[in-house]
Amino acid sequence: MESKLRLGxxxxxxxxxxxxxxxxxxxxxxxxxxxLVEIEQHxxxxxxxxxxxxxxxxxxxxxxxxxxxxxxxRLSEALNYHHDLYVLVQNTPGETVFQxxxxxxxxxxxxxxxxxxxxxxxxxxxxxxxxxxxxxxxAPAYSASALQVLIAADTKHHTQFLNGLRSSLTFYVxxxxxxxxxxxxxxxxxxxxxxxxxxxxxxxxTGQKLSERMPVEAVxxxxxxxxxxxxxxxxxxxxxxxxxxxxxxxxxxxxxTPISNLLTQTQVALVTKRDAAKYRDILASNAEEFQxxxxxxxxxxxxxxxxxxxxxxxxxxxxxxxxxLALLEFYEAVAEEKRIRLQLEGDGEVEGDRLMxxxxxxxxxxxxxxYTPEAGVITIRITSTAQxxxxxxxxTGADIDAKILPRLFDxxxxxxxxxxxxxxxxSGLGLAITRAIAQAHGGRVTATSGHxxxxxxxxxxxxxxxxxx
Numbered sequence: 400m401e402s403k404l405r406l407g408x409x410x411x412x413x414x415x416x417x418x419x420x421x422x423x424x425x426x427x428x429x430x431x432x433x434x435l436v437e438i439e440q441h442x443x444x445x446x447x448x449x450x451x452x453x454x455x456x457x458x459x460x461x462x463x464x465x466x467x468x469x470x471x472x473r474l475s476e477a478l479n480y481h482h483d484l485y486v487l488v489q490n491t492p493g494e495t496v497f498q499x500x501x502x503x504x505x506x507x508x509x510x511x512x513x514x515x516x517x518x519x520x521x522x523x524x525x526x527x528x529x530x531x532x533x534x535x536x537x538a539p540a541y542s543a544s545a546l547q548v549l550i551a552a553d554t555k556h557h558t559q560f561l562n563g564l565r566s567s568l569t570f571y572v573x574x575x576x577x578x579x580x581x582x583x584x585x586x587x588x589x590x591x592x593x594x595x596x597x598x599x600x601x602x603x604x605t606g607q608k609l610s611e612r613m614p615v616e617a618v619x620x621x622x623x624x625x626x627x628x629x630x631x632x633x634x635x636x637x638x639x640x641x642x643x644x645x646x647x648x649x650x651x652x653x654x655x656t657p658i659s660n661l662l663t664q665t666q667v668a669l670v671t672k673r674d675a676a677k678y679r680d681i682l683a684s685n686a687e688e689f690q691x692x693x694x695x696x697x698x699x700x701x702x703x704x705x706x707x708x709x710x711x712x713x714x715x716x717x718x719x720x721x722x723x724l725a726l727l728e729f730y731e732a733v734a735e736e737k738r739i740r741l742q743l744e745g746d747g748e749v750e751g752d753r754l755m756x757x758x759x760x761x762x763x764x765x766x767x768x769x770y771t772p773e774a775g776v777i778t779i780r781i782t783s784t785a786q787x788x789x790x791x792x793x794x795t796g797a798d799i800d801a802k803i804l805p806r807l808f809d810x811x812x813x814x815x816x817x818x819x820x821x822x823x824x825x826s827g828l829g830l831a832i833t834r835a836i837a838q839a840h841g842g843r844v845t846a847t848s849g850h851x852x853x854x855x856x857x858x859x860x861x862x863x864x865x866x867x868x
Contacts, residue, residue: 419583442557450533461539483553593618609637657688720746747783751840759836762829767794791856799848808834
Protein backbone atom coordinates (compact mmCIF):
# COMPACT_ATOMS: atom_id res chain seq x y z
CA MET A 400 0.00 0.00 0.00
CA GLU A 401 2.84 2.39 0.91
CA SER A 402 4.62 1.70 -2.38
CA LYS A 403 1.38 2.44 -4.28
CA LEU A 404 1.05 5.75 -2.44
CA ARG A 405 4.63 6.66 -3.28
CA LEU A 406 4.12 5.71 -6.91
CA GLY A 407 0.91 7.74 -7.00
CA UNK A 408 2.83 10.87 -6.00
CA UNK A 409 5.17 10.57 -8.99
CA UNK A 410 4.52 12.79 -11.96
CA UNK A 411 3.37 11.22 -15.21
CA UNK A 412 6.75 12.03 -16.79
CA UNK A 413 8.59 10.23 -14.00
CA UNK A 414 6.24 7.27 -14.16
CA UNK A 415 6.76 6.85 -17.90
CA UNK A 416 10.51 7.32 -17.53
CA UNK A 417 10.66 4.71 -14.77
CA UNK A 418 8.51 2.30 -16.75
CA UNK A 419 10.50 2.61 -19.98
CA UNK A 420 13.82 2.40 -18.10
CA UNK A 421 12.79 -0.78 -16.28
CA UNK A 422 11.57 -2.36 -19.52
CA UNK A 423 14.77 -1.39 -21.33
CA UNK A 424 16.88 -2.74 -18.43
CA UNK A 425 15.03 -6.06 -18.48
CA UNK A 426 15.44 -6.35 -22.25
CA UNK A 427 19.16 -5.51 -22.16
CA UNK A 428 19.82 -7.82 -19.21
CA UNK A 429 17.87 -10.61 -20.87
CA UNK A 430 19.79 -10.25 -24.12
CA UNK A 431 23.11 -10.07 -22.26
CA UNK A 432 22.31 -13.16 -20.23
CA UNK A 433 21.17 -15.06 -23.33
CA UNK A 434 24.35 -14.02 -25.16
CA LEU A 435 26.58 -15.26 -22.30
CA VAL A 436 24.75 -18.59 -22.08
CA GLU A 437 25.00 -19.12 -25.84
CA ILE A 438 28.73 -18.26 -25.84
CA GLU A 439 29.37 -20.65 -22.95
CA GLN A 440 27.45 -23.43 -24.68
CA HIS A 441 29.39 -22.72 -27.86
CA UNK A 442 32.69 -23.15 -26.01
CA UNK A 443 31.48 -26.41 -24.46
CA UNK A 444 30.54 -27.71 -27.90
CA UNK A 445 33.90 -26.65 -29.32
CA UNK A 446 35.71 -28.51 -26.51
CA UNK A 447 33.53 -31.58 -27.09
CA UNK A 448 34.44 -31.61 -30.78
CA UNK A 449 38.12 -31.06 -30.03
CA UNK A 450 38.16 -33.90 -27.49
CA UNK A 451 36.43 -36.19 -29.98
CA UNK A 452 39.14 -35.38 -32.55
CA UNK A 453 41.84 -36.21 -29.99
CA UNK A 454 40.05 -39.45 -29.16
CA UNK A 455 40.13 -40.52 -32.80
CA UNK A 456 43.84 -39.61 -32.93
CA UNK A 457 44.62 -41.64 -29.77
CA UNK A 458 42.62 -44.64 -30.97
CA UNK A 459 44.44 -44.54 -34.31
CA UNK A 460 47.84 -44.40 -32.58
CA UNK A 461 46.97 -47.28 -30.24
CA UNK A 462 45.64 -49.37 -33.14
CA UNK A 463 48.96 -48.96 -34.96
CA UNK A 464 51.28 -49.34 -31.95
CA UNK A 465 53.43 -52.50 -31.69
CA UNK A 466 54.11 -52.31 -27.98
CA UNK A 467 53.58 -50.27 -24.84
CA UNK A 468 56.74 -48.30 -25.40
CA UNK A 469 55.84 -47.71 -29.03
CA UNK A 470 52.39 -46.47 -28.00
CA UNK A 471 53.85 -44.18 -25.33
CA UNK A 472 56.38 -42.75 -27.75
CA ARG A 473 53.80 -42.08 -30.43
CA LEU A 474 51.36 -40.51 -27.99
CA SER A 475 54.12 -38.27 -26.63
CA GLU A 476 55.08 -37.09 -30.10
CA ALA A 477 51.42 -36.33 -30.98
CA LEU A 478 50.17 -34.77 -27.75
CA ASN A 479 52.95 -33.23 -25.68
CA TYR A 480 52.95 -29.96 -27.63
CA HIS A 481 49.33 -29.23 -26.53
CA HIS A 482 49.96 -27.25 -23.35
CA ASP A 483 46.24 -26.92 -22.49
CA LEU A 484 45.56 -30.61 -22.99
CA TYR A 485 46.03 -33.39 -20.45
CA VAL A 486 46.00 -37.08 -21.49
CA LEU A 487 46.14 -40.08 -19.17
CA VAL A 488 46.18 -43.69 -20.40
CA GLN A 489 45.95 -46.53 -17.91
CA ASN A 490 45.70 -50.27 -18.25
CA THR A 491 43.25 -52.50 -16.46
CA PRO A 492 45.35 -52.92 -13.29
CA GLY A 493 45.54 -49.16 -13.03
CA GLU A 494 49.13 -48.74 -14.20
CA THR A 495 49.90 -45.59 -16.18
CA VAL A 496 50.74 -46.33 -19.79
CA PHE A 497 51.01 -42.67 -20.84
CA GLN A 498 50.64 -39.29 -19.17
CA UNK A 499 51.15 -36.05 -21.05
CA UNK A 500 54.26 -34.23 -19.87
CA UNK A 501 52.93 -30.83 -20.96
CA UNK A 502 50.80 -30.68 -17.82
CA UNK A 503 52.09 -30.40 -14.30
CA UNK A 504 48.91 -31.98 -12.90
CA UNK A 505 49.32 -34.55 -10.19
CA UNK A 506 46.43 -36.91 -10.82
CA UNK A 507 46.00 -40.20 -9.03
CA UNK A 508 44.80 -43.13 -11.03
CA UNK A 509 41.35 -43.22 -9.49
CA UNK A 510 40.60 -39.48 -9.60
CA UNK A 511 38.77 -39.30 -12.86
CA UNK A 512 38.95 -42.67 -14.56
CA UNK A 513 36.22 -45.26 -14.22
CA UNK A 514 36.47 -48.57 -15.98
CA UNK A 515 32.72 -48.98 -15.75
CA UNK A 516 31.87 -46.00 -17.97
CA UNK A 517 32.84 -45.44 -21.58
CA UNK A 518 32.92 -42.33 -23.75
CA UNK A 519 31.75 -39.94 -21.03
CA UNK A 520 31.99 -36.16 -21.54
CA UNK A 521 32.05 -34.17 -18.33
CA UNK A 522 33.61 -31.49 -16.19
CA UNK A 523 36.56 -32.05 -13.89
CA UNK A 524 37.83 -29.54 -11.35
CA UNK A 525 41.37 -29.94 -10.06
CA UNK A 526 43.09 -27.37 -7.82
CA UNK A 527 40.66 -24.56 -8.80
CA UNK A 528 41.16 -25.36 -12.47
CA UNK A 529 38.23 -26.55 -14.56
CA UNK A 530 38.63 -29.09 -17.36
CA UNK A 531 36.29 -30.49 -19.95
CA UNK A 532 36.97 -34.21 -19.99
CA UNK A 533 36.32 -37.20 -22.20
CA UNK A 534 36.94 -40.71 -20.87
CA UNK A 535 36.68 -43.84 -22.96
CA UNK A 536 38.04 -47.36 -23.26
CA UNK A 537 39.91 -48.80 -26.24
CA ALA A 538 41.92 -51.94 -27.06
CA PRO A 539 45.46 -51.47 -28.45
CA ALA A 540 46.77 -53.55 -31.35
CA TYR A 541 49.50 -55.14 -29.29
CA SER A 542 47.27 -56.45 -26.47
CA ALA A 543 43.80 -57.80 -25.90
CA SER A 544 43.45 -55.90 -22.62
CA ALA A 545 41.49 -52.68 -22.86
CA LEU A 546 43.06 -49.37 -21.94
CA GLN A 547 41.20 -46.57 -20.13
CA VAL A 548 41.88 -43.12 -21.59
CA LEU A 549 41.15 -39.68 -20.09
CA ILE A 550 41.45 -36.52 -22.16
CA ALA A 551 41.07 -33.21 -20.28
CA ALA A 552 41.04 -29.79 -21.97
CA ASP A 553 41.89 -26.77 -19.85
CA THR A 554 39.09 -24.16 -20.00
CA LYS A 555 41.21 -21.32 -18.60
CA HIS A 556 41.26 -19.37 -21.87
CA HIS A 557 37.48 -19.77 -22.17
CA THR A 558 37.01 -18.55 -18.60
CA GLN A 559 39.25 -15.54 -19.18
CA PHE A 560 37.30 -14.65 -22.31
CA LEU A 561 33.95 -15.02 -20.55
CA ASN A 562 35.12 -12.92 -17.58
CA GLY A 563 36.24 -10.18 -19.93
CA LEU A 564 32.99 -10.43 -21.85
CA ARG A 565 31.00 -10.19 -18.59
CA SER A 566 32.90 -7.06 -17.60
CA SER A 567 32.26 -5.48 -21.00
CA LEU A 568 28.59 -6.46 -20.93
CA THR A 569 28.22 -5.08 -17.40
CA PHE A 570 29.62 -1.73 -18.50
CA TYR A 571 27.44 -1.78 -21.62
CA VAL A 572 24.28 -2.68 -19.66
CA UNK A 573 24.85 0.13 -17.16
CA UNK A 574 25.54 2.62 -19.94
CA UNK A 575 22.53 1.37 -21.93
CA UNK A 576 20.21 1.71 -18.92
CA UNK A 577 21.43 5.26 -18.28
CA UNK A 578 21.00 6.21 -21.95
CA UNK A 579 17.56 4.55 -22.09
CA UNK A 580 16.54 6.41 -18.94
CA UNK A 581 17.59 9.76 -20.43
CA UNK A 582 15.92 9.00 -23.75
CA UNK A 583 12.78 7.80 -21.95
CA UNK A 584 12.64 11.02 -19.94
CA UNK A 585 13.12 13.07 -23.10
CA UNK A 586 10.46 11.08 -24.99
CA UNK A 587 7.99 11.30 -22.10
CA UNK A 588 8.59 15.03 -21.70
CA UNK A 589 8.19 15.67 -25.41
CA UNK A 590 5.17 13.39 -25.59
CA UNK A 591 3.47 15.23 -22.73
CA UNK A 592 4.29 18.66 -24.12
CA UNK A 593 0.71 19.04 -25.50
CA UNK A 594 -0.61 18.52 -21.96
CA UNK A 595 1.60 21.32 -20.68
CA UNK A 596 0.35 23.51 -23.51
CA UNK A 597 -3.23 22.69 -22.56
CA UNK A 598 -2.39 23.45 -18.93
CA UNK A 599 -0.91 26.84 -19.84
CA UNK A 600 -3.99 27.73 -21.86
CA UNK A 601 -6.32 26.56 -19.12
CA UNK A 602 -4.38 28.68 -16.61
CA UNK A 603 -5.27 31.91 -18.44
CA UNK A 604 -9.02 31.15 -18.46
CA THR A 605 -10.77 33.55 -16.10
CA GLY A 606 -14.20 35.03 -15.71
CA GLN A 607 -13.09 37.91 -17.93
CA LYS A 608 -11.31 35.71 -20.48
CA LEU A 609 -13.32 32.66 -21.51
CA SER A 610 -12.43 32.64 -25.20
CA GLU A 611 -9.24 30.56 -24.81
CA ARG A 612 -9.49 27.09 -26.35
CA MET A 613 -7.36 23.94 -26.41
CA PRO A 614 -5.17 23.34 -29.52
CA VAL A 615 -6.99 20.36 -31.01
CA GLU A 616 -4.98 20.33 -34.25
CA ALA A 617 -1.62 20.59 -32.48
CA VAL A 618 -2.05 17.63 -30.10
CA UNK A 619 -1.68 13.89 -30.81
CA UNK A 620 -4.72 11.83 -31.74
CA UNK A 621 -4.87 10.31 -28.25
CA UNK A 622 -5.29 13.77 -26.71
CA UNK A 623 -7.55 15.24 -29.40
CA UNK A 624 -10.71 13.86 -27.77
CA UNK A 625 -9.68 15.34 -24.42
CA UNK A 626 -8.97 18.70 -26.04
CA UNK A 627 -12.33 18.66 -27.83
CA UNK A 628 -14.19 17.80 -24.63
CA UNK A 629 -12.39 20.60 -22.79
CA UNK A 630 -13.30 23.01 -25.58
CA UNK A 631 -16.93 21.95 -25.41
CA UNK A 632 -16.84 22.39 -21.64
CA UNK A 633 -15.39 25.89 -22.08
CA UNK A 634 -18.09 26.66 -24.64
CA UNK A 635 -20.76 25.62 -22.14
CA UNK A 636 -19.11 27.62 -19.38
CA UNK A 637 -18.81 30.66 -21.61
CA UNK A 638 -22.46 30.41 -22.62
CA UNK A 639 -23.59 29.86 -19.02
CA UNK A 640 -21.43 32.72 -17.83
CA UNK A 641 -22.88 35.00 -20.51
CA UNK A 642 -26.39 33.99 -19.53
CA UNK A 643 -25.57 34.53 -15.86
CA UNK A 644 -24.17 37.98 -16.62
CA UNK A 645 -27.21 38.89 -18.69
CA UNK A 646 -29.48 37.50 -16.01
CA UNK A 647 -27.75 39.52 -13.29
CA UNK A 648 -28.11 42.75 -15.23
CA UNK A 649 -31.71 41.95 -16.21
CA UNK A 650 -32.57 41.00 -12.64
CA UNK A 651 -31.14 44.26 -11.35
CA UNK A 652 -33.17 46.15 -13.95
CA UNK A 653 -36.37 44.25 -13.17
CA UNK A 654 -36.02 44.73 -9.42
CA UNK A 655 -35.07 48.37 -9.74
CA THR A 656 -38.42 49.44 -11.22
CA PRO A 657 -40.77 48.08 -8.50
CA ILE A 658 -38.37 49.06 -5.72
CA SER A 659 -38.09 52.56 -7.17
CA ASN A 660 -41.90 52.82 -7.41
CA LEU A 661 -42.30 51.65 -3.82
CA LEU A 662 -39.66 54.06 -2.57
CA THR A 663 -41.09 57.01 -4.48
CA GLN A 664 -44.66 56.40 -3.38
CA THR A 665 -43.59 55.86 0.22
CA GLN A 666 -41.50 59.05 0.29
CA VAL A 667 -44.32 61.07 -1.25
CA ALA A 668 -46.78 59.65 1.30
CA LEU A 669 -44.45 60.61 4.14
CA VAL A 670 -43.85 64.15 2.90
CA THR A 671 -47.47 65.14 2.25
CA LYS A 672 -50.30 64.68 4.70
CA ARG A 673 -53.20 62.86 3.03
CA ASP A 674 -56.59 61.48 3.99
CA ALA A 675 -57.24 57.84 4.74
CA ALA A 676 -58.58 57.05 1.26
CA LYS A 677 -55.42 58.37 -0.36
CA TYR A 678 -53.25 56.29 1.95
CA ARG A 679 -55.29 53.23 1.10
CA ASP A 680 -54.69 53.87 -2.61
CA ILE A 681 -50.97 54.20 -1.99
CA LEU A 682 -50.91 51.02 0.07
CA ALA A 683 -52.91 49.20 -2.62
CA SER A 684 -50.42 50.35 -5.26
CA ASN A 685 -47.53 49.26 -3.06
CA ALA A 686 -49.24 45.91 -2.51
CA GLU A 687 -49.35 45.40 -6.30
CA GLU A 688 -45.62 46.08 -6.54
CA PHE A 689 -44.98 43.68 -3.66
CA GLN A 690 -47.04 41.04 -5.43
CA UNK A 691 -45.00 41.55 -8.56
CA UNK A 692 -41.80 41.16 -6.55
CA UNK A 693 -43.18 38.06 -4.83
CA UNK A 694 -44.09 36.48 -8.17
CA UNK A 695 -40.66 37.28 -9.53
CA UNK A 696 -38.94 35.72 -6.50
CA UNK A 697 -41.22 32.70 -6.68
CA UNK A 698 -40.50 32.25 -10.38
CA UNK A 699 -36.76 32.53 -9.75
CA UNK A 700 -36.91 29.89 -7.02
CA UNK A 701 -38.90 27.63 -9.34
CA UNK A 702 -36.32 28.03 -12.11
CA UNK A 703 -33.48 27.34 -9.68
CA UNK A 704 -35.14 24.11 -8.54
CA UNK A 705 -35.86 22.83 -12.05
CA UNK A 706 -32.37 23.67 -13.34
CA UNK A 707 -30.82 21.65 -10.51
CA UNK A 708 -32.58 18.62 -11.94
CA UNK A 709 -35.01 17.96 -9.11
CA UNK A 710 -37.43 15.10 -9.54
CA UNK A 711 -41.04 15.82 -10.48
CA UNK A 712 -43.10 16.19 -7.29
CA UNK A 713 -46.22 14.33 -8.51
CA UNK A 714 -45.94 11.95 -11.44
CA UNK A 715 -49.03 10.64 -13.16
CA UNK A 716 -50.52 9.98 -16.58
CA UNK A 717 -53.31 12.35 -17.55
CA UNK A 718 -55.20 13.59 -20.58
CA UNK A 719 -53.64 16.67 -22.12
CA UNK A 720 -56.95 17.58 -23.75
CA UNK A 721 -58.87 17.76 -20.45
CA UNK A 722 -56.32 20.06 -18.82
CA UNK A 723 -56.04 22.21 -21.95
CA LEU A 724 -59.83 22.53 -22.04
CA ALA A 725 -59.85 23.70 -18.42
CA LEU A 726 -57.24 26.35 -19.25
CA LEU A 727 -59.25 27.57 -22.27
CA GLU A 728 -62.26 28.05 -20.03
CA PHE A 729 -60.13 30.19 -17.73
CA TYR A 730 -58.98 32.38 -20.65
CA GLU A 731 -62.44 32.76 -22.18
CA ALA A 732 -63.00 36.13 -20.48
CA VAL A 733 -59.81 37.57 -21.94
CA ALA A 734 -60.64 36.11 -25.33
CA GLU A 735 -64.14 37.59 -25.36
CA GLU A 736 -62.78 41.01 -24.45
CA LYS A 737 -60.43 40.98 -27.47
CA ARG A 738 -62.85 38.96 -29.65
CA ILE A 739 -60.29 36.16 -29.92
CA ARG A 740 -61.49 32.72 -30.95
CA LEU A 741 -60.12 29.76 -28.93
CA GLN A 742 -59.81 26.29 -30.50
CA LEU A 743 -58.73 22.87 -29.26
CA GLU A 744 -57.73 20.00 -31.54
CA GLY A 745 -56.50 16.47 -30.89
CA ASP A 746 -55.83 14.50 -27.75
CA GLY A 747 -53.03 12.63 -26.06
CA GLU A 748 -51.67 11.50 -22.72
CA VAL A 749 -48.82 13.19 -20.86
CA GLU A 750 -46.66 11.51 -18.22
CA GLY A 751 -45.50 13.89 -15.53
CA ASP A 752 -46.71 16.53 -13.10
CA ARG A 753 -50.18 17.90 -13.88
CA LEU A 754 -49.71 21.27 -12.14
CA MET A 755 -46.41 21.91 -13.87
CA UNK A 756 -48.00 20.96 -17.21
CA UNK A 757 -50.84 23.42 -16.64
CA UNK A 758 -48.41 26.16 -15.73
CA UNK A 759 -46.38 25.64 -18.90
CA UNK A 760 -49.44 25.66 -21.18
CA UNK A 761 -50.92 28.61 -19.25
CA UNK A 762 -47.74 30.61 -19.86
CA UNK A 763 -47.99 29.91 -23.58
CA UNK A 764 -51.70 30.83 -23.64
CA UNK A 765 -51.02 34.05 -21.71
CA UNK A 766 -48.26 34.94 -24.15
CA UNK A 767 -50.49 34.14 -27.14
CA UNK A 768 -53.42 36.16 -25.74
CA UNK A 769 -51.12 39.14 -25.18
CA TYR A 770 -49.87 39.28 -28.76
CA THR A 771 -52.91 38.06 -30.72
CA PRO A 772 -54.72 40.96 -32.35
CA GLU A 773 -58.47 41.44 -32.13
CA ALA A 774 -60.53 38.88 -34.04
CA GLY A 775 -57.53 36.58 -34.04
CA VAL A 776 -57.42 32.85 -33.36
CA ILE A 777 -55.58 30.84 -30.69
CA THR A 778 -55.41 27.10 -31.29
CA ILE A 779 -54.17 24.36 -28.98
CA ARG A 780 -53.22 21.39 -31.13
CA ILE A 781 -52.40 18.07 -29.42
CA THR A 782 -50.74 15.24 -31.34
CA SER A 783 -49.56 11.95 -29.93
CA THR A 784 -47.20 9.25 -31.20
CA ALA A 785 -45.77 6.09 -29.65
CA GLN A 786 -42.82 8.06 -28.26
CA UNK A 787 -44.09 11.58 -27.55
CA UNK A 788 -47.08 13.84 -27.02
CA UNK A 789 -46.84 17.34 -28.49
CA UNK A 790 -48.93 20.26 -27.24
CA UNK A 791 -48.71 23.23 -29.64
CA UNK A 792 -50.16 26.68 -28.89
CA UNK A 793 -50.60 28.61 -32.14
CA UNK A 794 -51.84 32.17 -32.55
CA THR A 795 -52.32 34.59 -35.39
CA GLY A 796 -50.52 37.90 -35.44
CA ALA A 797 -47.32 39.61 -36.46
CA ASP A 798 -44.36 37.37 -37.20
CA ILE A 799 -41.41 37.22 -34.81
CA ASP A 800 -37.98 37.94 -36.25
CA ALA A 801 -36.03 34.71 -36.80
CA LYS A 802 -33.02 36.25 -35.00
CA ILE A 803 -35.13 36.73 -31.86
CA LEU A 804 -36.65 33.22 -31.71
CA PRO A 805 -33.60 31.51 -30.09
CA ARG A 806 -33.60 34.04 -27.22
CA LEU A 807 -37.31 34.03 -26.43
CA PHE A 808 -36.77 31.46 -23.68
CA ASP A 809 -34.00 33.39 -21.92
CA UNK A 810 -34.80 34.88 -18.55
CA UNK A 811 -36.16 38.44 -18.61
CA UNK A 812 -35.80 38.58 -22.36
CA UNK A 813 -38.41 40.59 -24.24
CA UNK A 814 -38.49 41.24 -27.93
CA UNK A 815 -39.73 44.79 -27.34
CA UNK A 816 -37.12 47.51 -27.39
CA UNK A 817 -38.85 49.06 -24.38
CA UNK A 818 -38.25 45.79 -22.45
CA UNK A 819 -41.82 45.73 -21.22
CA UNK A 820 -45.16 45.32 -22.92
CA UNK A 821 -47.56 48.09 -21.98
CA UNK A 822 -50.46 45.70 -21.50
CA UNK A 823 -48.62 43.30 -19.23
CA UNK A 824 -47.15 43.22 -15.80
CA UNK A 825 -45.17 40.05 -16.56
CA SER A 826 -41.60 39.71 -15.38
CA GLY A 827 -40.24 38.12 -18.56
CA LEU A 828 -39.83 34.69 -16.93
CA GLY A 829 -42.88 32.91 -18.38
CA LEU A 830 -41.18 31.31 -21.38
CA ALA A 831 -38.06 30.51 -19.34
CA ILE A 832 -40.27 28.67 -16.84
CA THR A 833 -42.01 26.87 -19.70
CA ARG A 834 -38.68 25.63 -21.05
CA ALA A 835 -37.59 24.55 -17.54
CA ILE A 836 -40.82 22.55 -17.10
CA ALA A 837 -40.36 20.83 -20.47
CA GLN A 838 -36.76 19.94 -19.61
CA ALA A 839 -37.83 18.67 -16.17
CA HIS A 840 -40.11 16.22 -18.02
CA GLY A 841 -37.27 15.18 -20.31
CA GLY A 842 -38.82 17.06 -23.23
CA ARG A 843 -38.26 20.31 -25.06
CA VAL A 844 -40.02 23.46 -26.26
CA THR A 845 -39.66 25.03 -29.69
CA ALA A 846 -40.91 28.21 -31.34
CA THR A 847 -41.66 28.96 -34.99
CA SER A 848 -43.10 32.06 -36.62
CA GLY A 849 -44.05 32.89 -40.19
CA HIS A 850 -46.89 33.74 -42.55
CA UNK A 851 -48.88 35.37 -39.77
CA UNK A 852 -48.74 32.36 -37.43
CA UNK A 853 -46.63 31.93 -34.31
CA UNK A 854 -46.44 28.48 -32.73
CA UNK A 855 -44.90 27.28 -29.45
CA UNK A 856 -44.68 23.49 -29.15
CA UNK A 857 -44.17 21.48 -25.97
CA UNK A 858 -42.88 17.93 -26.55
CA UNK A 859 -43.33 15.41 -23.71
CA UNK A 860 -41.74 11.96 -24.05
CA UNK A 861 -43.47 8.77 -22.92
CA UNK A 862 -41.15 7.42 -20.25
CA UNK A 863 -42.95 4.34 -18.88
CA UNK A 864 -45.85 3.04 -16.86
CA UNK A 865 -47.46 5.61 -14.58
CA UNK A 866 -50.88 5.49 -12.90
CA UNK A 867 -53.62 7.12 -14.96
CA UNK A 868 -55.81 9.81 -13.40
